Amino acid sequence: MNRTFKAAVAALILGVTFAGPLTAGQLEDAAAAYLKGDYAKATRLLRPLAEQGNADAQAHLTLMDVAVAYRKGDYGTAVRLVQPLAEQGNVDAQACLAFLYANGDGVPQDYETALGWYLKAAAQGNAIAQYNLGDMYREGEGVPADNSAAASWYRKAAEQGYAPAQNNLGVMYDNGEGVGQDDVSAYMWFSVAAANGFKEAVRNRNMAARHMTPEQVAEAQKLAREWKPTSTPAQR
Numbered sequence: 001m002n003r004t005f006k007a008a009v010a011a012l013i014l015g016v017t018f019a020g021p022l023t024a025g026q027l028e029d030a031a032a033a034y035l036k037g038d039y040a041k042a043t044r045l046l047r048p049l050a051e052q053g054n055a056d057a058q059a060h061l062t063l064m065d066v067a068v069a070y071r072k073g074d075y076g077t078a079v080r081l082v083q084p085l086a087e088q089g090n091v092d093a094q095a096c097l098a099f100l101y102a103n104g105d106g107v108p109q110d111y112e113t114a115l116g117w118y119l120k121a122a123a124q125g126n127a128i129a130q131y132n133l134g135d136m137y138r139e140g141e142g143v144p145a146d147n148s149a150a151a152s153w154y155r156k157a158a159e160q161g162y163a164p165a166q167n168n169l170g171v172m173y174d175n176g177e178g179v180g181q182d183d184v185s186a187y188m189w190f191s192v193a194a195a196n197g198f199k200e201a202v203r204n205r206n207m208a209a210r211h212m213t214p215e216q217v218a219e220a221q222k223l224a225r226e227w228k229p230t231s232t233p234a235q236r
């Protein structure tokens with residue numbers, strides 16, 4: 001079956017913001033406000049903390065500004081703001097900068113540079129970076145095409161609870177790409193992704209069920225119910 005592997009580009013870059021750990025109180029409130037689209041409230045909560053020298057607040061304020069610039073199509077500003085933060089080791093900024101290079105937004109498209117930044121972020125456990133590495137290996141962007149490596153990266157992100165990676169891992173099992181063909185595993189991952197709100201996974205699961213026995217479907221449903229993430233990204 002042919003599946004869609006690429007998520008919307010804006011959703012990926014915006015998903016980086018506030019994906020890191022947050023302390024209690026104003027930072028959590030700011031994150032909640034941002035994710036609801038209330039940028040004024042998020043800024044109002046973050047700015048005083050940033051001015052007091054709170055590193056988390058400073059980083060999240062910068063990432064929020066990057067996401068807003070990207071949403072407006074001001075890719076040059078997004079690059080200018082995020083690069084210093086990435087170079088300081090901020091994992092979300094590294095994933096964000098990699099994304100900009102991979103798509104040629106604000107910088108010349110450069111898969112090799114994107115790969116380097118994604119690997120830095122992925123090594124720190126960033127699920128979005130791991131997901132995008134899966135895409136790069138599957139598509140052969142900056143690296144030789146390698147479905148086994150793609151499936152491995154998708155799995156790392158999927159096990160953290162990242163729904164697009166869960167769906168894509170289901171596709172790999174459904175098609176037998178990089179992993180052994182396994183209808184039960186495909187259905188299970190589609191079910192988990194669907195439960196996490198990934199709409200396309202519902203269609204994929206229904207299509208997979210068409211060539212499964214009732215016993216296989218029941219087994220896959222049981223596995224999906226019992227599945228637990230190793231950790232849960234703050235933004236999916």
